[in-house]
Amino acid sequence: MSNREIVAEHLFKRYEDFNAVNDVSFKVETGEIYGFLGPNGAGKSTIVIMLTTLALPTEGRATVGGYDVVTQASQVRRIAGVALQEIGLDPLMKSMELLMMQGQFFGQSRKQAQDRAHELLELVKLDDVLDRPVGKYSGGMRRRLDLAMALVHRPEILFLDEPTTGLDPVSRRDVWNEVRRLNRDYGMTIFLTTQYLEEADELADRVAIIDRGKIRVEGQPDSLKAELGGESINVSFKEVEDVEAAQGELADMFDRMQVDRKTLRLYRADVAQVVPAVVSRLNAKSLDPVSLTLTTPTLDDVFLKVTGQRFESETDNQTAKPETKRGRRKSA
Amino acid sequence: MVANTTNPTALSESRDQGMAHSAPFIQQVTMLTWRTLITNLRVPASVLPSLFISVFFLLVYQASLSGAASFFLQGQSYLGFILPLSVVSAALSGAGTAGQSIVRDIENGYFDKLMLTPVNRAALVLGPMIAGAILLVVQTLAIIGLALLMGLNPVTGVSGLLAVIGFSLLLGIAFSGFTVGIALRTGSAGATQGASFLFFPLSFLTATFVPLDLLTGWIKTAAIYNPITYILEAMRAIINTGWDGAVVARGLSSVVLMGVVLFVWAFLSLRSRTQRK
Numbered sequence: 001m002s003n004r005e006i007v008a009e010h011l012f013k014r015y016e017d018f019n020a021v022n023d024v025s026f027k028v029e030t031g032e033i034y035g036f037l038g039p040n041g042a043g044k045s046t047i048v049i050m051l052t053t054l055a056l057p058t059e060g061r062a063t064v065g066g067y068d069v070v071t072q073a074s075q076v077r078r079i080a081g082v083a084l085q086e087i088g089l090d091p092l093m094k095s096m097e098l099l100m101m102q103g104q105f106f107g108q109s110r111k112q113a114q115d116r117a118h119e120l121l122e123l124v125k126l127d128d129v130l131d132r133p134v135g136k137y138s139g140g141m142r143r144r145l146d147l148a149m150a151l152v153h154r155p156e157i158l159f160l161d162e163p164t165t166g167l168d169p170v171s172r173r174d175v176w177n178e179v180r181r182l183n184r185d186y187g188m189t190i191f192l193t194t195q196y197l198e199e200a201d202e203l204a205d206r207v208a209i210i211d212r213g214k215i216r217v218e219g220q221p222d223s224l225k226a227e228l229g230g231e232s233i234n235v236s237f238k239e240v241e242d243v244e245a246a247q248g249e250l251a252d253m254f255d256r257m258q259v260d261r262k263t264l265r266l267y268r269a270d271v272a273q274v275v276p277a278v279v280s281r282l283n284a285k286s287l288d289p290v291s292l293t294l295t296t297p298t299l300d301d302v303f304l305k306v307t308g309q310r311f312e313s314e315t316d317n318q319t320a321k322p323e324t325k326r327g328r329r330k331s332a
Numbered sequence: 333m334v335a336n337t338t339n340p341t342a343l344s345e346s347r348d349q350g351m352a353h354s355a356p357f358i359q360q361v362t363m364l365t366w367r368t369l370i371t372n373l374r375v376p377a378s379v380l381p382s383l384f385i386s387v388f389f390l391l392v393y394q395a396s397l398s399g400a401a402s403f404f405l406q407g408q409s410y411l412g413f414i415l416p417l418s419v420v421s422a423a424l425s426g427a428g429t430a431g432q433s434i435v436r437d438i439e440n441g442y443f444d445k446l447m448l449t450p451v452n453r454a455a456l457v458l459g460p461m462i463a464g465a466i467l468l469v470v471q472t473l474a475i476i477g478l479a480l481l482m483g484l485n486p487v488t489g490v491s492g493l494l495a496v497i498g499f500s501l502l503l504g505i506a507f508s509g510f511t512v513g514i515a516l517r518t519g520s521a522g523a524t525q526g527a528s529f530l531f532f533p534l535s536f537l538t539a540t541f542v543p544l545d546l547l548t549g550w551i552k553t554a555a556i557y558n559p560i561t562y563i564l565e566a567m568r569a570i571i572n573t574g575w576d577g578a579v580v581a582r583g584l585s586s587v588v589l590m591g592v593v594l595f596v597w598a599f600l601s602l603r604s605r606t607q608r609k
Contacts, residue, residue: 054444056608073608074450082448088441092371101363104355105449133374149445 003066004030004079004156004189006051011060013046013213020046022213024060028191028206033183035204036193037299043213044193045085048161051191052082065157078106081155085162085193087146091135095126095145098134099152106153113152120148124178140171147178157189158182164199172199179203197299209303216306225297232297233266233278236290246287250278258304262290265301354450364451364459368433369466378432382425383471387478390418394482397541404546408572412486415479416567419472419496420535420560423504426468428528430460431511438519438605453606457516457598461508468504472497486571495580496567502587503563507531509594516601534560559586 006028013021021043028034036044049055051062053073061068067075089098096117103113121127124144129137134145143163150158160179164172180203182188194200200207201221208218217224237243243264247257253274256267268274272294282289295301303309354360372378398410405413434457437443446456476484476493486492514527537554538561539547547555555561566583569576 052448054447054608077448077450084441084444086441088443088445090367090371090437090440090442092374093367097367097370101367102445102449104363105360105446105451107354107450 002030002156004187005066006034006062006064006157006189006191008047008051008062009060011047011050011062012058013043013050013055014058019213021050021057024210024213024215026208026215026218028189030189031183031187032205033179033190033192033203035200035207036191036210037195037197037200037204037207037303038193038210039195041212042210044195044210045161047210048082048084048159048191048193052080052084052159053077078153079156081150081153081158083143083146083150083158083160083163085165087142089134089142089146089149092133094130094133095121095148096130098145099148102149102152108153116152120151123151124148125174140167140174143167143171143175147175151182154186155188157191160190160192162193162195165195176203197303201299207299209299209306211303211307211309217302221299224299224302227302231267231271232295232301233271233275234263234291234293234295235266235278235282236263236292237287238262238290242287245285246282246289249281249285249287253277253281260304265304354452357452357455360452360455361458361462364455365462365466368429368460368463372429372433372463372467378429379467379471382422382428383474385425386418386422386471386475389421390415390475390479390482393417393541401542404543409484411479411482411484412571413568415475415484415571416496416499416564417535417540418475418479419500419567420503420564421532422471422475423468423500424507424531424535425528426471427464427504427507428511428525429467430457430464430508431513431515431524431528432521433460433463434512435515435519435521435524438515439521447606453602454599456606457512457602461505461512464508465501465505469497469501472500484571487574488570492570492575495570499563499567499583499587502584502591503560506587506591506594509591509598513594513598513601516598516605519605534558539564559590562586 006026008027009025011021011024012019024043024047026034036047038044046055050057051064051069053069053076056070061070063069064076065079067079069076096114099117099120100110100113103116104110108116118127121130124147126141126145126148129141134142137145143166147160147163150160163179164175167175176199179190179192183190192199192203204221206219207221207224208215210216219227235246237246240262243259243262246264247259250264250266251257254266254268258265258267266278275292275294279292355363393414394411397414401410401413434443437446443456476496486496488495510531511524511528515524518524537551538558539555544552544555544561544565562579562582563586564583566580569579
């Protein structure tokens with residue numbers, strides 16, 4: 001099989017005084033699904049636009065399928081399919097028109113482009129809305145058409161920048177299934193960014209957690225979770241002071257403790273066995289927990305461990321710094 | 333985790349050979365032209381106002397000024413004198429179509445999508461420009477048709493009218509270089525719309541209502557340096573007095589010069605927009 005790797009070596013992207021991407025290196029193997037997980041503004045989209053030839057790295061080197069993204073941009077464009085975070089579709093055009101034009105730009109004949117368009121519309125289940133301009137599509141339909149657009153030229157490597165952001169759970173499942181199928185049936189290497197832990201966990205063979213322009217940790221989701229050292233007890237209190245008091249009280253029992261707002265997370269090898277002891281110690285000091293749960297680690301915990309912060313997705317953090325993107329609207 | 337060895341020679345050669353090439357340049361331009369046409373026609377409101385303005389000019393000026401103008405016309409038709417102004421205004425506003433189409437693509441992100449294909453960058457601007465020109469010719473035909481209904485009788489006949497359409501086309505394409513340049517540089521619909529209006533004074537700082545000889549003072553100076561003046565004169569001569577080689581040549585060189593300057597601007601803007609940063 002051809003080289004379908006993605007390699008980034010010490011990539012930097014600076015905007016004025018701000019490092020959007022700060023020394024990022026990774027290697028995605030042929031046929032792998034690689035997840036880039038991070039909150040808004042972490043630098044995910046910036047990496048995608050550099051790897052897909054829309055922006056130049058300030059420093060560093062990257063290859064896609066063996067082609068250099070700076071010096072061999074046109075080769076990269078031919079083997080890479082891209083669905084950007086912002087869906088770029090002309091709302092006045094119809095799906096067939098968009099797909100056929102895309103195909104012909106990639107060198108297909110009219111007939112080939114037409115056949116391919118039909119094939120893809122069936123694939124993304126849009127073959128029943130041919131006469132409707134894209135502007136009248138729902139968000140999920142537009143996403144699916146955008147995915148089809150990325151597949152027109154049968155790419156070997158697919159870049160999906162937050163492919164399910166803003167989708168309802170059913171559409172999200174559809175996209176996941178499609179991503180898995182493309183990877184399985186065509187051996188496509190897939191580079192996927194997401195701000196959903198569940199998505200990375202579900203889809204990616206390997207995950208890199210990126211925060212403020214840097215990769216904080218990288219590995220298989222399961223081994224990342226396993227490295228956290230098993231389960232944790234999470235004790236929540238009404239007041240922050242109680243959390244602090246409890247922390248002092250329980251310190252000698254645990255390998256590691258972490259405070260997350262009003263929740264105290266306690267880590268050690270055999271947590272289930274020490275639950276009674278935790279409860280009695282808290283009782284003795286009249287510290288009444290609001291809740292006490294036992295959890296196996298999630299990628300959320302991995303994120304918390306490596307960044308010291310709780311993972312914040314778009315929905316629960318409106319003040320997140322907006323993702324730095326290539327300026328579509330340049331100031332005059 | 334960092335790969336230190338990426339061997340470009342390890343690529344399968346069959347992939348390089350098997351890579352489809354893009355459609356020929358002409359076909360790309362044709363597709364993009366067609367696409368701009370259909371998207372504009374799906375929103376008639378984007379095309380109709382400029383036609384309305386041109387018709388308005390023709391009707392209002394003819395009705396209000398034809399009597400007053402008789403002293404300099406010496407028997408020539410005022411309709412023939414004012415029609416070129418209407419054509420120029422159609423060309424100027426019609427040329428906005430190209431800029432507006434491009435700015436729409438930039439704003440909705442489709443421009444980036446096109447940038448990810450092997451499409452020729454020049455085709456991205458030529459398509460909308462040609463589409464704008466086609467719409468403009470249709471519009472010019474409508475105005476001329478109306479003038480004929482109002483009694484226009486060009487001394488040079490059908491060939492004269494074709495020449496007027498030719499001028500309109502050239503002016504429209506030239507001016508679209510301006511709106512396209514603004515669109516590419518600003519990526520803003522508002523700025524593009526606003527900048528299109530900047531050219532409107534050009535159709536007034538000229539021999540708009542009377543011939544150049546009758547202008548005085550600063551407006552005469554402005555008119556002398558305004559290429560529109562010579563384009564208007566050429567069209568007026570063709571309709572009202574006949575083929576005057578020198579006048580037509582002056583008009584033609586004015587529009588070509590304007591076109592060259594504005595196209596250079598448009599392509600510099602294209603380069604700055606499509607250059608990776």
